[in-house]
Amino acid sequence: MSEEIKVDKVMDLxxxxxxxxxxxxxxxxxxxxxxxxxxxxxTDPGALTDFPAWARTSGxxxxxxxxxxxxxxxFIKRNA
Amino acid sequence: xKKNDLETQFAAxxxxxxxxxxxxxxxxxxxxxxxxDMDKVLAALIIASGAVAMGMxxxxxxxxxxxxxxRDKAKKVGGKDLMGTMFGAMLPKGACNLKLxxxxxxxxxxxxxxxxxxxxxxxxxEEMLAVAGELGVQIYVCEMSMDLMGFKREEMIxxxxxxxxxxxxxxxxxxxxxxxxFI
Numbered sequence: 001m002s003e004e005i006k007v008d009k010v011m012d013l014x015x016x017x018x019x020x021x022x023x024x025x026x027x028x029x030x031x032x033x034x035x036x037x038x039x040x041x042x043t044d045p046g047a048l049t050d051f052p053a054w055a056r057t058s059g060x061x062x063x064x065x066x067x068x069x070x071x072x073x074x075f076i077k078r079n080a
Numbered sequence: 081x082k083k084n085d086l087e088t089q090f091a092a093x094x095x096x097x098x099x100x101x102x103x104x105x106x107x108x109x110x111x112x113x114x115x116x117d118m119d120k121v122l123a124a125l126i127i128a129s130g131a132v133a134m135g136m137x138x139x140x141x142x143x144x145x146x147x148x149x150x151r152d153k154a155k156k157v158g159g160k161d162l163m164g165t166m167f168g169a170m171l172p173k174g175a176c177n178l179k180l181x182x183x184x185x186x187x188x189x190x191x192x193x194x195x196x197x198x199x200x201x202x203x204x205x206e207e208m209l210a211v212a213g214e215l216g217v218q219i220y221v222c223e224m225s226m227d228l229m230g231f232k233r234e235e236m237i238x239x240x241x242x243x244x245x246x247x248x249x250x251x252x253x254x255x256x257x258x259x260x261x262f263i
């Protein structure tokens with residue numbers, strides 16, 4: 001069952017190394033409502049472990065992770 | 081069991097829970113920045129901004145070699161004694177003036193690292209300090225180090241949340257923090 005994720009905000013974090021992707025996404029998530037979704041695009045390979053760790057700690061949810069070449073895209077739902 | 085006994089026990093438990101709640105660690109990171117080396121300070125600031133992103137409160141204490149990082153290169157203050165003037169001249173004037181802890185090679189290594197960081201988009205110590213300020217990281221500066229090295233408050237950067245303190249303030253913060261680091 002694949003359903004399209006409705007994205008409320010897109011963040012282009014490509015080219016930014018640690019720690020800026022999570023610093024920016026933690027700011028960005030406060031600008032959407034609880035239940036809404038951010039699409040965050042990054043080229044930082046460390047993000048693959050960092051984003052899930054950040055989501056678990058901050059109480060938000062990663063709905064989906066896509067990888068296309070160097071670009072990693074996270075769909076993050078604001079839960080907290 | 082009598083009702084009176086139960087009430088006494090309940091009151092005792094309540095006091096205990098209140099004490100425990102007061103003493104349990106807050107979601108906070110306390111860090112001592114003792115080093116004035118560029119690489120170590122950069123690591124400290126990256127951890128600090130990451131911690132804010134993770135939802136933590138962050139408190140940084142700058143002491144000893146960490147103190148001159150917070151000097152403003154554009155500010156000049158007079159009225160220092162000989163030792164103060166000497167320390168002022170020999171220690172880095174601000175975040176853009178720091179050296180690598182290894183491979184400095186008379187400044188060449190540091191220059192190479194800085195250009196590499198720029199190329200790879202890695203934020204400098206100066207930029208990370210600005211990020212920390214925006215994120216609400218609290219900075220305390222060791223008053224004793226300031227006095228020892230002859231630094232004056234007027235020559236420090238205009239950081240949004242900066243105060244001057246002694247060891248007791250750090251210990252109070254560290255005691256109520258989940259994480260404490262010394263860098």
